[in-house]
Amino acid sequence: MRVRRVVGSGKRQETYAVVDDDGQVVEIVDDYLAVCTDREYSPNTIRARAHDLKIWLVFLRMLGIDLLEATPEHVDQFAGWLRRPIPAGGLRAVEADDLPGREASTVNRALDSVWMFYEFLARRGLGMGLHTGRVRPARTGDHRGFLAGIAAGSVTERPTRLKETKRRPSTLTDSEVQRILDSCAHLRDRLLMSMMFETGCRVGQALGLRHEDVNTDQRTITLRPRDNNVNRARGKSRDPKQIPVRQTLLELYTDYLFTEYGELDCDYVFVSLWDGNGATPMSYWAVMSLVKRLRRRAGIDFHPHQFRHTHATALLRAGVRLEVAAELLTHSSTRTTSDIYGHLDTDDVVDELERTGFWGAR
Template sequence: MASFYEFHQRHGVALGELLTRWRPGRRGGSWQSFLANLGARPERHRAISLRVERRPPRELIQAEMTALIDACDWLRDKFLLSLLRVTGLRIGEALGLRHEDLDARRRLVVVRPRENVNRARAKTWSREVPADAELFRLYSDYLHEEYGLLDCDHVFVNLWGSPIGEPMSYASVDRLVRRLRDRTGIAFSPHLFRHSYATGLLRRGVAAEVVQHLHGHASISTTVDTYSHLGVEDARRALAAAGFLDESATAEPIA
């Protein structure tokens, strides 16, 4: 039956009324007395759920990420976007970072779930994400040139807007994103850095289990489902890198 409705939906038939039905309204928890429905107003419910094609989010290419970082006026903002680029952190995880979470000696960024006054949060367990030396050089420049003697354990703080020295908020990031969109003409969100990071790893042949850990996904199925848009050319490159395809050989013409 669902296939019948899906066929007509693909061919432009309006199915709104066909796919809904009325039933008595419900209140409260799962248990209801046998008289609970008397006097309750009927509610509309979908009778059949149709599969909706999920479009993968757009990726940021390397040139776009570089342009966005270069368009930042301040080292704090350059460091924030660079961090998202090379670690794939969620924006909430980045805003919740403390100085103790950046291990320059081991070149690690540690994500720890905490209660934060700016309401930033890490969704999953603690994890360590490797980063490159350039990111930590930028962090050092940010501390010396802009952070200075501010007394705060958060990495990202208000440097100019009130209250100065307090942890940076989601609203501040939103204002930064809008400024950079206007300045560069690039439509982006902080999450696109995360998506592009994971996609780039998978395209380079990094195992899905590794990407799952770096991304902080609770299940590997989340990683696989989210990045199922990788195409046949990605598979070809991975097979060639693993030695299963000889890309140097020329295919013989078919007679």
């Protein structure tokens, strides 16, 4: 059983299907993924759901359970199996390295995919639709609408969900960022790393950038969601976002155009210049290959998304309002920004105690 990339309907040109061992599309799953495609979900989201449902089908086949006969108890077993893939009812001796196979957040994503699939089936009168959610009283910290407080509220939640440990996003120090930039052998590479650090944009947003998106007069770049990027670069935002940038970044962009880009006939800002393929848009694979080289040169084990974490953390530490930070990070809401980056470490606590004079007053 595997997941295949196929042509989608409607606006989306790319979607996914689950194929069984005989090469046949699993139709009932395909119906659900087709609805996700018609609703114009991101291809990355559809791919993730397709992989989650493929694993669910593999698990049910291992138990000898039909897709429509599954119960909430089987979903509970599925959660345990994802964490530690031992056949249901199987026993074996505990080993020293017997750690969970998947993080709780990964398991919860798969569980959400399964519950949403059965909610779709419930509208057809199939499966365990009546058991896909349970209602509980609203608690502090739940997302609440503008009418909250007028009447007693309630929240519908998934029956099976693992407790996740909230971790502080990993960031880079200023000296580490400088070492990475100094390790870049080309202006293109330095511009790419600098842009992710100074704007907090995602790799996909940077790779999809066109020259028309760079406005040197207004000193801005516009991150536009596009479905037709030939390098399959994607950003999560649905709407264009205009991001202010510093003059030094624009000067680096200009130097890159005159020194390395030259007279290339290409709309994309970041292109593969030295791999013999001509002026083709830079791919995710090319970025990760570059990152591996920079890791060796700088002696720093980093990931491109750490630039985004570093930028976001610096914004909030500098006192930038949450709604402004959310706009700059192209988040759909301030809740997303707060949930991911609303953290304090020891240094933040010490700085605040010293700023308020709390320690000096005691």
